[in-house]
Amino acid sequence: MSEQEKLRILIADDEEEIRETLREIFTEDGYEVTAADGENSVLQGIRAGSDLALIDIKLGEDNGIEVLRKIKQQFPQIPVIMITGFGTVSLAKEAFKIGAHDFLEKPLRLIQVRTSVRNALEGVMLRKQLRRNAGGVVKPVIVSESLKRIYEQAARLAYIKEPVVVNGPSGSGKDLVARFLHFEGPRAQNPFIVTNAASLPPTLAEDELFGHEKGAYTGADRLREGCFEQANGGTLFLDEIGDMDLNIQAKLLRVLETGEFKRLGSSSRMKVDVRLVCATHKDLEELVKQGKFRNDLWYRINAFVLKVPGLDKRKEDIAPLAEHFLRLMCEELGIEKKFSPAVLEELSKMEFPGNIRELKHLVARLAVYTDNVEIRVEDIPGRSGNINPVQGTVEQSESGIVDFKAAKISFERDYLRKALRASGGNITAAARAIGMAQSNLSRKLKELDIKID
Numbered sequence: 001m002s003e004q005e006k007l008r009i010l011i012a013d014d015e016e017e018i019r020e021t022l023r024e025i026f027t028e029d030g031y032e033v034t035a036a037d038g039e040n041s042v043l044q045g046i047r048a049g050s051d052l053a054l055i056d057i058k059l060g061e062d063n064g065i066e067v068l069r070k071i072k073q074q075f076p077q078i079p080v081i082m083i084t085g086f087g088t089v090s091l092a093k094e095a096f097k098i099g100a101h102d103f104l105e106k107p108l109r110l111i112q113v114r115t116s117v118r119n120a121l122e123g124v125m126l127r128k129q130l131r132r133n134a135g136g137v138v139k140p141v142i143v144s145e146s147l148k149r150i151y152e153q154a155a156r157l158a159y160i161k162e163p164v165v166v167n168g169p170s171g172s173g174k175d176l177v178a179r180f181l182h183f184e185g186p187r188a189q190n191p192f193i194v195t196n197a198a199s200l201p202p203t204l205a206e207d208e209l210f211g212h213e214k215g216a217y218t219g220a221d222r223l224r225e226g227c228f229e230q231a232n233g234g235t236l237f238l239d240e241i242g243d244m245d246l247n248i249q250a251k252l253l254r255v256l257e258t259g260e261f262k263r264l265g266s267s268s269r270m271k272v273d274v275r276l277v278c279a280t281h282k283d284l285e286e287l288v289k290q291g292k293f294r295n296d297l298w299y300r301i302n303a304f305v306l307k308v309p310g311l312d313k314r315k316e317d318i319a320p321l322a323e324h325f326l327r328l329m330c331e332e333l334g335i336e337k338k339f340s341p342a343v344l345e346e347l348s349k350m351e352f353p354g355n356i357r358e359l360k361h362l363v364a365r366l367a368v369y370t371d372n373v374e375i376r377v378e379d380i381p382g383r384s385g386n387i388n389p390v391q392g393t394v395e396q397s398e399s400g401i402v403d404f405k406a407a408k409i410s411f412e413r414d415y416l417r418k419a420l421r422a423s424g425g426n427i428t429a430a431a432r433a434i435g436m437a438q439s440n441l442s443r444k445l446k447e448l449d450i451k452i453d
């Protein structure tokens with residue numbers, strides 16, 4: 001298990017000796033261990049990231065059973081093992097009813113604690129494994145209070161079957177929330193199927209959602225399972241639901257109400273168990289008023305709406321997101337880059353109408369185009385009279401004098417274009433002629449957006 005993937009255990013007991021003994025044992029077993037001695041430190045520890053909690057029923061002033069109740073309300077996916085020095089059957093029953101994973105009596109036997117922990121973590125590891133296999137299900141960066149709230153709500157909603165609408169401006173992270181709803185819940189082992197309602201004309205949309213029998217129409221030469229069938233037992237993520245055709249909306253409503261549908265060309269109904277998550281950047285209530293979204297469908301899906309705010313409403317997320325994306329880029333490209341503190345400050349002040357996606361693209365460009373290890377404010381396109389290597393525009397200062405960097409780039413562009421022309425567009429020949437390594441020349445051409453024709 002790599003350092004990064006260590007599973008995290010929280011141990012809460014008001015007896016320091018037990019806490020420390022357990023800490024030692026589990027640290028030695030390769031887990032990352034946090035200790036807590038009361039309700040506040042337990043909830044804090046779990047919020048900071050724990051995969052499992054071991055909690056004594058007696059926690060000083062606090063009651064471990066109440067702490068268990070709070071954990072199960074706020075973080076239902078975390079298994080909790082209760083420990084008690086005075087076990088009674090009714091206490092154990094109560095703990096299990098609230099959702100405890102196991103109930104251990106003191107004096108603790110090492111083998112018993114280890115087995116219980118291992119069992120509890122099995123499900124956690126499986127979920128993590130699946131998340132990795134699902135590819136690209138990234139752990140979201142969550143700093144702002146507003147996003148924390150969204151993900152806390154999502155953690156609870158992951159455990160119920162009701163439809164959820166994820167609403168928010170373009171690029172704000174709706175997709176990530178939808179995946180979280182699936183992969184943090186009990187359906188994680190089952191399929192997560194995505195379809196986009198905006199991209200399909202009505203006839204194809206029906207086929208996409210419900211599938212067809214062989215011979216259902218000309219050209220239907222084999223049976224096709226629709227998204228509902230594919231998502232059976234799992235989640236169907238319907239993106240851009242605000243753009244769905246009204247007739248298809250009616251059909252969707254029927255499936256939500258009955259859990260049944262027919263493949264095109266079939267006479268029998270199929271029953272499926274599918275959890276629906278929808279996303280849209282549009283205001284569905286407004287669409288209902290305009291008659292573009294069915295009232296009855298809206299009422300069927302609007303019990304749980306998660307509103308993901310745009311970056312303009314949570315500027316404190318910008319710097320940590322930028323650092324997160326830079327880290328990912330560096331890992332991917334095998335390079336080393338860092339932001340100067342001023343860059344993070346500058347980014348935090350900037351507007352990103354395309355939200356997180358726009359920020360991600362900007363960071364990618366900075367990682368690729370900046371020559372130095374440290375990325376400075378001047379490297380941000382459009383900032384302090386610099387050059388935008390992507391568009392290739394040179395900005396002049398008020399005095400009309402182009403700054404040195406811009407002039408240098410302008411010269412380089414002319415020079416390299418000439419060199420390329422002289423060698424008939426052959427990069428190898430051009431590199432040799434001007435005494436530059438071919439890889440450097442290629443990188444430079446890309447950076448300066450010089451196309452070879």
Ligand SMILES: Nc1ncnc2c1ncn2[C@@H]1O[C@H](COP(=O)(O)OP(=O)(O)OP(=O)(O)O)[C@@H](O)[C@H]1O
Pocket residue numbers: 138139140141142168169170171172173174175176177281321324356357360
């Ligand atoms: N909290 C976050 N932490 C890390 N990365 C994030 C976070 N939120 C979004 N992203 C990343 O930002 C990009 C855009 O997010 P996403 O695709 O979820 O947005 P969206 O709201 O679905 O956009 P659209 O409206 O265009 O469909 C993705 O690459 C996503 O992984």
Ligand SMILES: [Mg+2]
Pocket residue numbers: 174175239279
């Ligand atoms: Mg999306």
